Amino acid sequence: MKKYYGLDLIREMSCAFAPSGCEDGLRDFVRAQVEDTCDGLTEDKAGNLLVRIKGRGVGYDADKPARLLIASHMDEVGFMIKEITPEGYLKFSVVGQIDPRVLCGRHLRIGDETHAVKGVIATKAIHLQTAEERTHATPAGKMYVDIGAKNADEASKLVSVGDYAVFDSDFVTFGKDDRFMKGKALNSRAAAAALIEVIRDLHGAATALPFDVYFAFTTCGEIGIKGAAVAANTVKPSLCITVEGTEANDLPDVGASSVVCRLGDGVVLPLADQGTLFDAGMIRATVSAAELAGAKTQIRRGISGWGEAAAVQQSMAGVRTMELALPGRYARTASVVALREDYVTLRELLKNLLRDWKF
């Protein structure tokens, strides 16, 4: 399989068909990107891909090596077809959390990673809605997918109940100097892409770390961080860095004191979310390292959300955990927007932290 780098890698990852529970195709892709540049990879029972870079040199205990886990989830929010109507329309369930207001009129790809059929999310036109219906967003349960089938028979030849679907969204760059990127699942896929590039760099630089690094590409992050919990118990690390996307709300109507993070202000370091209080020592060391390297970081000004770190921090007898996040606007919609330079900052900061380990 072809190897991808930089923007092309992000494009491939963003466009991959991998909603929670359907990560096989993306896992194969990631495997192919890193299998030549690591010291072994395995898959655990939750379908997580675990890529190891061995430690060596001063302080490395070859019999009982210490372990650092760096985890990023592969999956995206999506849909599952639950019914084919007599007229050939599809009813669906949402996989993960999606605001129903972002669904009307969206293009979908229905199927799996090997084949997909195109469709459009349909709802009743406004002039046909009752007064009551008009006062609130149509819930997902009342929406349909139109795949252009005449009837259930025709539809059944194209899709089946249980098929997955994802937003059909191109990856594009835009804005001045093409600084901005847009794609589905962009900031979490770009976070995973950063891990791929860091694996290659770490392997190539032959850095001597006194511990093994396990990069985990986890499953089912969007539906309750299930994969990360299993990865933690498989790897049993003493330290963990989770790398995810985080929602940026630097929008016109949002007051300055309510903006939690901004595109362009660099890698986001959360202090806490609803599931985790991150390790203050690791955060301090990272902020210092970033300052020395001239890398932009921003502390997230808000503690909402629930990332993968919670599952790892509270696994076994506890794991010191920190999160590095790529800011992205409009998370869990068809058009997540992030900055190319923030991606580069994230990738380079991770490389720096590993090359010049201070924790």
Added chain:
Amino acid sequence: MLNLMKTLVSVRGISGYERAVSDKILKLVVPYVDKAWNDPMGNLIAFKKGTAPDGARRKIMFSAHMDEIGFLVTHIEDSGFVRVEQIGGINYVAASYAPVTFDSGLRGIMVPDVSAAPGDIKADRVLVDVGAKDRKEAEKKVKIGDFCALDGELIRLLGRRVAGRPLDDRIGCAIQIKMAEKLKDEPCPDDVYLVFSVQEEVGLRGARTAAFGISPDVGICFDVTGTGDAVGARPMACTVGGGAAIKLKDSSVICDRGLADELAAVAKEKGIKYQFEILAAGGTDTAAMQAAGAGVTAGALSIPTRYIHSGTEMLDLNDAEACAELALAWLRK
């Protein structure tokens, strides 16, 4: 007990940032135990070996949490006011106009939007006034990522009753420190792990991992519980001064009934004042210990407390001492 509590409430340490409390407790407990250490999450574990021979010693874990509810600094306004996010379940109305202290030692007052109706007081309308002229002046003394908590306080009421904060759960920590003192002179057969846990207020997180690491046979939690004797309180047969409260259940756990019955039997036999406790709402480290690893026989001895998580809590030191006495008597039976 009174002086010990004065010391313990004077240190600030919110969930995730308990280091100062841990350091203080370590100094107090280390003369009496065999070993003390902090685990990866920051739990302070003090270990006292039992007198029974190898293989005949059970592992008994006690847990009291070090963290108090508080606030993380998320933004400094141009005006010099400090914006915070709450950590743990705080009653903002009760915290309004309360003095707070930051980890740096800086003092401030928690202030709501003065035009807000009491019902509207929420996180986004509460700020800390540190007396700064503007952002620049504030930034000299406080930065994003610092924390603050309501000032500690302990005042004597009638009898051996006290009011102040954070009684939840420095009183539990005090009980464990007193137990360490007693165990030094009179050890018990089993191995005892006195865990001063972290991050209880945000989901029992420290006790969960500490219990996994220790893998105890029995776990007993010391924490405050509500009472039925405050003005307008929900009916509850648990009162301040009614003795050590043997927990039967709260909203996070159904305690091991056999253990609860054992504790009651020991209390009766030794003439230690006790009562039973069923708390309608509220969770404790007990639940985290019970479901850790392959499971632990879990229970709790609670200190009946009025006005939990408000600006000022109130309890009877006699009840706390009864908890310590009962736990020690149970260990030695």
